[in-house]
Structure formats: C-alpha cells, structure tokens
Amino acid sequence: MSLLLIVLLGGLIFYMIKAGNSFVTIKITHWLLVVYTSVLVLSTIAVAVLTEETISQAKGGQEVHDEGLSSLYTNLSKGQIDKADEYLIKEIKFDNYQNQTLTITASPDYGSQVFVEKKQGEDSTVELFLYGNELTVDGYDFSNIIKLPDIELAGHTLSIVPIRQNIDLSIATNSYPIRQFTGEFIQNHYFSSGESFIYLRVPRDLELNAENVYLEVVDK
Amino acid sequence: MSLTTTSLAETVKKQYFYKLKANIDSFSSLVGIQILAILFSLGGISSSGMGGSFVNVNVKYYSPDLVLVFTLIWSFITAVTITTRPYRNHDFSFVTSRLSSSLSNILFLVTASVLGSVTALLSGNLLQMISYLILNEQLYNxxxxxxxxxxxxVVAFLYLMLIGACGYLIGSLIQVSKLFVLLFPILFIGLLFLEGVVTNGFIVSNVYKFYAMESVLFLFVGKTVLTAVALFIAAISILNRLEVRR
Structure with missing residues (x-):
C-alpha cells in the first residue's frame, strides 16, 4: 500500500512537472521537489529494511504487569514454581554438590529476593531458577536486550553478579493523524522492568548463608 | 467584443495549471520548512526514562508531528498569500471571473495539501534514517x-485543507479591509490569554477538542470537510464583492 502511495506521489509530481513544462522550462524548484521526494521514498524503503525487527506487544498494560509480578512473588514464596513458568528466564543445575554449606552472595545494592526450597529426598543437585519480569516500554517487549546476571558456583559460594546497563532506545511512533484514531499516547509512558527472583532447590541438609541477598526459605 | 466562449471548467483548468507554475516557489518553501522541522525533530519529540539499581532505560520517541505542524503553518501562509493582489492579478492573463479564480485557487490548495500531507508523513521515515545512519541509534519502529x-x-490532508481554508478566508477578509491585518493577530493572542484565565477553556481549546480530539474517523471527516467547504464558500462570497481590478 505504501508503494502504491509512493507511485501515486511520483506520478503526481511527474504530472505537475509535465503540466508546468507546457508553460515554462523546468526550473530548479522542480528538481528540488524531485530530489526531496526521492529522498523520502528511499528513506521509506530503507526504513523497512534497516530498522530493528518489529517488537512484540506485551500482554496488557501497567496493571497487568504489576499483577503478574505480584502473583509471581506469591507463587514462588509458596513453592508453586509450576505456576511461574511464564516468567522463567534461566535454569541452571549444579550436579553432585558435596559441600555442607552454601553461601549465596550478591552485589550490595542488588537487593533481590532468593527463595530456597529444601528437597525432600536424597538429591545432591543444586537447582537454580531465575525468574524475572520482562522489560516493557508502553506495552512493548524489550526483554531481549536485558543482560542477565552472571551466576557462578565456586567452591561453596554461589555468586550473583548483576550487570549494570544503560539502555538507550529510540522508538519511532505513529504521527498524530494516526494516533488520533488509534488511541496511542505520546505522553504518559509506562515501564515495567528489572524485578528478578532466584529460586533455589537445594539438598535438604545443606546449611545456607546469605550475603547481600534476602533469603526466604519456602515452606511447602 | 470576443466571439470566443470558454466554459467555467476550461477556465478553471487553465488557471489551475498556470497557478501550479506561478506558485511553484511555494513548494520550495514547503521543502525548506519540512527540512527545518526535521532538524528540530532530531532530538526526538518526547523522551522518558526509568532508573533502577542496575538498569537505566532512556527512551527517545521519533515522530513527524513537528513536520506536520510546520506544514500546517506553511499551508496557512500559502492560502493567505494566494489571495493577495499580486497573485489575484495573475488571473487577468486569462478570461476570468471571481468564481473561476477562487475555484482554481482551491484546486491549487488541494494539490498543495496532498503534497504537504504525503511529504510530511513520509518525512518520518527520513527522520528515522538520519537517527539510524548518522546518529547511530538503535531504532525500533x-x-x-x-x-x-x-x-x-487522509487525516493530514484534511487538517491541511482545514487550515488552508482558514487561511484563504482570512486572506480574503484582509483584501476587503487592511484593518484585519491588525485585528486577527490581536484576536488570536487575546483568545490565547483568555484561555489562560477561563477555567474550562474558551474558544481555542474547544475548537482544538472539536477537531483534534475526535476519535471517530467518520465524524472527523464530516467536521473537517463541512468546515472547509463553509470557509471556502464564505471566502468566495467575500472575494466576489471585490472590485474587478484596483
């Protein structure tokens, strides 16, 4: 459809020039118009090719995301991780953990919640699940550009190292004549981002220590 | 006495093509004003951000809104300009009447609005390309x-026609009496001051709401088309009262 409009525009200009040409010779204004519209047409084609993939529209608005985050917290605190699959970002297994203690450490200002579930049976595997709320801007999902924290198990220390990120986004929106009828707003932006939770499944006799994390033992 | 008779349609057609040629420089100013608006828009038309312990997000929004606003101003000025005496005198190159002159002017404004709306909206793509290629920004559409x-x-065209019709009527009134040159700015600025005083808005905000806040396309088209037609009819009536040539 855009191409059709472009062809129509080109035709209109061509016709105008041709019509004008019957009175006078082509002057620089005609060329200025032709060059300008050509640049606009080329830009239109280039935009389709060069800009990022169309970002997906996340479900719902601010309230839906807040509710989702709240229910995620509730489900994790009750150990109902089967209900939290939607927010699962990463799953890591540390097999055959033989130490008697596990120290979970993070950067002082990380401040994230770590839920711990002690396994019922004999199992020496430490399982880690990283859950998170996606990054959305005005309901559009930009989660793919968020860098996940580095999680390492060295000896008896599980360290969580979040990565500082300054994200600069440029978003091309519809013009006002379109927004007037689609109901989009150029003001009142809303974000949802950044909340992440770690859920650990550890052997039942493991002694846990926490440094700079809020540890919450799940009582199933 | 001439034995040649020409139809109104033929006269309007000739005058229209002549005006396209004679007023071609107004399209140069359209290009200039849109490039200026694009430059002003390079910083984004709005921005917002969010900060956390580890993630800071800054968002810049691009849209051709400012280009459209500048194009609306251009449309208004163009419409006023074509009612001035030097432009009206062009019509006397042809067998002419006030009606044919006005109809050819309206056709010229329609053409200008088509070109203005298409270029204004497509300029949003140029804006995106500049931010992507020159400013090296990660751009999402x-x-x-x-x-x-x-x-x-369609909507941008109707806005341009509406503003063009306003400009044409004001230009016509100025041809009747030069007092309107003073009266209109005083009236406009006065109304803006009143907007600041009156609690629920006065004329300007209500006019803005009437057109720009209308979210039903059918009603918007009806409002703009009827208003533009009414304004053009009023302008034609006023110009018909002018002397043949002063």
Missing part, C-alpha cells in the same frame, strides 16, 4: 502498517 499510513495521509 512501533508504527502501524500500511493501512494506518493511508489513514494518516
């Missing part, structure tokens, strides 16, 4: 597809 582009062109 959340604009709608082709069907909304058509909607945008």
């Amino acid at each position: 959340i604009g709608s597809g082709a069907e909304h582009m058509v909607l945008g062109f």
